[in-house]
Amino acid sequence: MSGITLFSIILTIAAYIGAVHLARKISTPLTTPVLVATIVIIFILSSMKIDYSQYTPAKEWMTFLLGPATVALALPLYKTRKILMEKFKSAVLGLSIGTITTIITAVGLSKALGLSEKMQAASAVKAVTSPVAIEAVLLIGGSPATAVAFVMGAGILGAVFGPIILTVMKISDPFARGLGIGTVAHGIGTSQIMKEGSLQGAASSAAMGIAAIITSLILPWIYPLFN
Template identity: 75%
Template sequence: MNGITLFSIVLTIAAYCGAMILSRKVPSPLTSPVMTSTAAIILVLSLMDIDYEDYTPAKEWMTFLLGPATVALALPLYKARKILIKRFKSIMAGLFTGTLTTIFSAVLLSKALGLSEGLQAAAAVKAVTSPVAIEAALLIGGNPAIAVAFVMAAGIFGAVFGPLILTVARITDPFARGLGIGTVSHGIGTGQVMKEGALQGAASSIGMGMAAVITSLILPWLYPLIK
């Protein structure tokens, strides 16, 4: 591990810790830790003339940890198992509807904007967590790096504006709010909605996990039909 890689890892961790402190002191969708820490990292790297290729090894070290972190989300699923069983039909209906709508809207909007098929494929996986998005993008001919960028953008947008949109839409049920955020904004949205309560966080974890499973199963045969 060279000096730039070590510096990049330390910078990323420090920026996120600082963003977490800011988020607690100034609670607001605009102080979402992922958004503020990302902006801080980009600013520092730009000022120090460190390009993305130099930052990539540090990113790969940290991306490796996304796998275990995603598996760890099984704990909230287990804790919410009674609610999951009780609302199973409505949950699955919402998950399938949300996942299909996300895929269709991403691909159709990409086509309307004249984006290439590679970018369309990358956009199709934007609502699932990065480890799943990378593999799903490869299956349908998308660029994994661009897919991750779409995933980050979807997560940040959902974390910042998702709770506000749900409030404006008068969706107040804690489980419904969490499930909606998790379905379209994966881990980043889940981290934000957990601030509303444990039930919202558990529901968001369910949405995040199940949306990833549904996307992985249906995308390989659905995408060729709509691209």
């Protein structure tokens, strides 16, 4: 491991810890830990003339750890398993519609904006967690690096604005709020909605996992329809 890689990992962890402390003191959508940490990291790396290619090895180490971290979300699922099972059928229906709609709108908008095919492919997997997005985008000829960028962008926007939009739309049911955030904002959104309660977190965790499965199954069939 090179010095830059080690420094990048330490910087990322330190920036996130600092952002979490800031969010506890000033709780607003604009102090969402991932958003603040991302801005800080970009600023520091840019000022030190460290480009993305140099940061990539550190990113790969941390992306690898996302798998075990995602498995840890099983705890809130277990605690609220009775409620989740009661609403399982309606949840899967909503998730299926939401996931398909997300893929279609993302690719359709990318195509309308004249983005390249690789960008279109990356946008198709923006709503699933990074480990799944990296593998899924390869099925449709996209770039894993670009896919991760889309995933991070979607997650941050979903975590910052998702709860606000749900509130404006007068969606107050804890299960529905968690389901909505998990469907479109994966792990980043889940970490944010968990602050509202364990049921929201559990529903979001379930949504994130099921949406990833649905995306992996239907993506190779839906995406070619746009080309």
